[in-house]
Amino acid sequence: MNFSGLEWSILVPALLAGLLVLASHVPLGAQVLARGIVFIDLAIAQIAGLGVIAADRLGFEPQGIGVQLSAVSAALLGALLLTYAESVGRKCKKR
Numbered sequence: 392m393n394f395s396g397l398e399w400s401i402l403v404p405a406l407l408a409g410l411l412v413l414a415s416h417v418p419l420g421a422q423v424l425a426r427g428i429v430f431i432d433l434a435i436a437q438i439a440g441l442g443v444i445a446a447d448r449l450g451f452e453p454q455g456i457g458v459q460l461s462a463v464s465a466a467l468l469g470a471l472l473l474t475y476a477e478s479v480g481r482k483c484k485k486r
Contacts, residue, residue, distance in 0.1 A: 431473060438469030 442465025443458055451457035 434473065435466050435469055439463070439466040441465055 439462040442462040445465070446458040446461035447453070449461075451461065
């Protein structure tokens with residue numbers, strides 16, 4: 392591996408920033424897991440993004456209404472799936 396082409400003036404601050412983010416997010420993540428907090432809104436946004444990707448793969452126009460409808464449909468289906476999974480999980484805990 393040849394390190395002669397690396398620009399250290401860019402890499403060192405980026406590495407330090409990454410270490411700072413790591414140092415701050417590990418304790419935060421541990422607290423989130425310990426308290427059982429789930430960020431449903433982020434999950435729904437990612438599912439909507441999957442709908443946009445699917446619309447692109449199906450050939451819809453990038454600025455067309457089809458992409459928007461695909462994102463909304465994917466988000467609604469994802470929300471229904473998560474609601475169903477939560478209700479099944481509650482039923483299993485009661486047993």
